[in-house]
Amino acid sequence: MTTATALEDMGEAELLAHAEAVARAQRQAEVETIRIAVQHAVLNSVGRLDPDGAARPGREQARRFGGAGTPKVLEFAPAVLGARLGVSTGAAHALMADALDIAHRLPRLWGRVEALEVKASYARYVARRTRDLGAAQAAHVDARVHVAADGRIPWARFEALVEGAIAASDPEAAAEREREAATKQLAQPTRSTEHGMRGFYVRAPLHVIARLDAIVSHLARILLELGDTDTNDERRVKAVLLLTDPRRACELLRRYAEWRDRPDDPAAPDDGDRGSEPETPRSGDRPEVDWDALMPTVTLFLHLYAQAVGDQGEQVARIEGHGPVTTTWLRHTLGPHARFTIRPVLDLEGQAPVDAYEIPERHRQAVHLMTPADTFPWGSSTSRTQQIDHTVPYSRGAARAGAGQSRVGNYGPMTTFHHRVKTHAGWDVRQPFPGIYLWRDPVGATYLVDNTGTRRIAQAA
Structure with missing residues (x-):
């Protein structure tokens, strides 16, 4: 085993040669992991299933992890494999599914992976993307992409190549997938959080996203004209918040139109105009947004970590489903827009x-x-x-x-x-x-x- 001291003794050429050897060893380990996953599926094949026991409620069943043409596997098999690999059951299930697809449906890719010419991650990506295809269609994709899977083109181009090969494998099925995708629309918050921030993902037809982008841009521009000095991104977020209350958004649009379209203030009359009627001056206040009124009622479960007695420094809290935040963030960002209910800590040991x-x-x-x-x-x-x-x-x-x-x-x-x-x-x-x-x-x-x-x-x- 190479130690840190040994690395420090290496010259540049020797160090780079060592790096190449380590990369090769990693690929060999990835290949062996795929082989292990395939063999674990073999050992947990449908032949081991007790038909009488399987008929009872909650008992183990045989499932097809991979695509068409791969063998069925006992569904509890990933649990023990995942534990031995130090990963979750879901990750082990994904590994076995990918391995079965690679070995049974993508032979050209598998051959190049075994030869250490293609990274296992590339083959696993193709396996996931082709899982819903028939065996013949998967073979078509395999033939189209296995040459370029060795990293000779950037990843974004490889993704595009795979997508194109999938569509070309069965154009009619591609059209059907497009029709089916149109029914799988969603609008929901993302799971990931970062420093008290969270995303919201919308999956919808192109025209819906175009209209949403247009109205958000329009409202952000209105806020700018009304004197909002925040950045464009921050104003776009405010525009989304406005849209959560359609009545107020419509009222703002109406009042903004009236304010924008009012007559210009007339110039001071000169001697020749003293007898003429002056124009109606601009009137009406500039619209303002009541941001507090837009905030909905939201229940958050917040856990404040214990603090040493006398420690008045910054504290960290965890919001369930959102991640860790500081108490400063709570006071300055969440505090002005939320009411807090403090509940006593449960006596865990005193639960009868x-x-x-x-x-x-x-x-x-x-x-x-x-x-x-x-x-x-x-x-x-x-x-x-x-x-x-x-x-x-x-x-x-x-x-x-x-x-x-x-x-x-x-x-x-x-x-x-x-x-x-x-x-x-x-x-x-x-x-x-x-x-x-x-x-x-x-x-x-x-x-x-x-x-x-x-x-x-x-x-x-």
């Missing part, structure tokens, strides 16, 4: 247990505060709508010794899929302390999940 399968709302709140993320190894969901699993399964009619089964310390939030994996796929979990979960996969590997994330626990030789 109950002997009922139904989980009390106070317990759900406590669990979300203590364990906001999916407790399955490398789980990524932080939704408040996750299922709350009993770590030790609830037993109806349990003896008195089992009373209080529903309690903090026997809960773990999980997605529905991971809940099914835990119940039916041979995984075992223990919660020795509230919020600390020890998982063992069906092959014996052990994982620790807590508030800091997931770690693989090395087993004694």
